[in-house]
Amino acid sequence: MDARVDLITLRVEDLEAATRYFVDGLGWRLVLAVPDDVTFVQLGPGQVLALFIASGFDEQFGPTVHPQFNLARVVESEAMVHVEVERMVEAGGRLLREPERAPWGGYTGVVVDGAGCCWEVAHNPGWSVADDGTVSIGSVD
Amino acid sequence: MDARVDLITLRVEDLEAATRYFVDGLGWRLVLAVPDDVTFVQLGPGQVLALFIASGFDEQFGPTVHPQFNLARVVESEAMVHVEVERMVEAGGRLLREPERAPWGGYTGVVVDGAGCCWEVAHNPGWSVADDGTVSIGSVD
Numbered sequence: 001m002d003a004r005v006d007l008i009t010l011r012v013e014d015l016e017a018a019t020r021y022f023v024d025g026l027g028w029r030l031v032l033a034v035p036d037d038v039t040f041v042q043l044g045p046g047q048v049l050a051l052f053i054a055s056g057f058d059e060q061f062g063p064t065v066h067p068q069f070n071l072a073r074v075v076e077s078e079a080m081v082h083v084e085v086e087r088m089v090e091a092g093g094r095l096l097r098e099p100e101r102a103p104w105g106g107y108t109g110v111v112v113d114g115a116g117c118c119w120e121v122a123h124n125p126g127w128s129v130a131d132d133g134t135v136s137i138g139s140v141d
Numbered sequence: 142m143d144a145r146v147d148l149i150t151l152r153v154e155d156l157e158a159a160t161r162y163f164v165d166g167l168g169w170r171l172v173l174a175v176p177d178d179v180t181f182v183q184l185g186p187g188q189v190l191a192l193f194i195a196s197g198f199d200e201q202f203g204p205t206v207h208p209q210f211n212l213a214r215v216v217e218s219e220a221m222v223h224v225e226v227e228r229m230v231e232a233g234g235r236l237l238r239e240p241e242r243a244p245w246g247g248y249t250g251v252v253v254d255g256a257g258c259c260w261e262v263a264h265n266p267g268w269s270v271a272d273d274g275t276v277s278i279g280s281v282d
Contacts, residue, residue: 003169004185005149008212012256017233021255025232028144044145045186051256068257069210071149091166092158114162115153115192116209 001087006127007072007120008043009050011057015039018051032137045133061110061118065096070110072120074127078107084121085109093119142228147268148213148261149184150191152198156180159192173278186274202251202259206237211251213261215268219248225262226250234260 012018019039022028031040031048039051050072052060061067075081081099088111089095096118099109108122126138153159160180163169172181172189180192191213193201202208216222222240229252230236237259240250249263267279 010256018256021233115151115159
């Protein structure tokens with residue numbers, strides 16, 4: 001399993017304020033904004049910062065763990081979600097959510113590493129990375 | 142200020158176990174291990190996962206905030222630490238630590254974004270990134 005983080009997701013109470021800070025304040029590129037839900041901002045090549053509204057974030061990762069953030073990997077197929085989740089569990093991670101269809105149309109599983117950090121493994125047919133590292137996130141509906 | 146995260150740092154209670162998980166379990170490349178202190182593991186090009194023992198982590202980011210992780214940027218000079226910290230504060234961030242000499246020999250400041258995430262801006266003379274993205278971290282003593 002290659003060493004890589006594709007998304008860094010921050011739990012935010014005020015999505016509009018967080019979006020303003022990174023996009024208007026720091027001048028970083030908006031990839032996709034879903035009002036009252038989540039904002040994606042381009043980081044380095046192939047990498048995105050996700051600002052996820054607290055209620056949605058807690059629904060995804062609660063109620064047994066209470067993280068402020070999570071790290072995610074995007075893989076090329078649903079089968080690869082299972083492969084990577086199994087690899088993390090074999091390495092000593094704890095399965096938090098079996099891979100399954102996500103409300104947004106993708107397919108994801110979550111493993112908690114030994115330090116308590118949630119690693120999501122996701123297949124997202126709408127995710128693409130250009131040669132220069134620019135990320136696009138399209139609808140998967 | 143370019144959009145970029147150079148280090149993702151996780152607060153870990155058991156540094157040896159966390160190191161085993163990522164290096165032995167997942168097979169990711171060890172960049173530098175400082176026993177009983179911190180382990181650095183290569184992520185994507187130019188990016189590192191830092192596993193920082195809880196006591197050291199809390200000393201750096203406590204006592205007013207209690208994060209489980211932080212994000213960091215590595216810049217080319219002490220002057221640039223000041224420039225980026227000021228930019229973050231202008232954008233609406235809250236200064237947590239004025240830029241100053243770090244115990245490990247570098248120079249760092251910390252700003253908390255509106256969502257409560259600590260962003261460290263660091264100059265580290267021992268940090269280098271090869272053309273293929275491989276990170277090296279040498280001693281700065």
